[in-house]
């Protein structure tokens with residue numbers, strides 16, 4: 001089918017023909033290929049500017065999932081009757097002690113850094129659950145900070 005016929009008759013993706021363009025991940029700049037339907041009516045340049053590579057989009061999905069889970073746990077602690085607080089906090093602590101280390105590991109992978117989990121991170125979330133976002137943000141910026149060179153005497157070299 002030629003393009004005009006496809007425009008008229010394409011009912012499923014299987015009917016379409018595609019071409020590939022080379023572009024760059026908008027986050028890390030890694031080259032990525034993008035398949036575009038030949039009948040795509042929009043601006044291809046615009047579309048290619050939105051492309052992310054698999055590893056950048058995986059990281060972003062994971063960040064969103066973790067943030068949502070942690071937020072859910074912390075916001076749950078807000079309005080508990082006094083009688084339930086102790087048990088709820090213990091339960092929250094148990095779950096946060098799994099999720100917050102994963103957040104540290106994610107921040108480390110994201111910034112190619114090393115942020116060690118520390119129980120005080122969970123403790124501050126339990127103390128002020130509404131400020132859970134501050135703790136997550138602090139962990140994130142710890143990963144962003146330049147680290148000293150592991151070998152003394154050598155100039156510090158950051159990995160992009």
Ligand SMILES: [Zn+2]
Nearest residue numbers: 025028053056
């Ligand atoms: Zn990327």
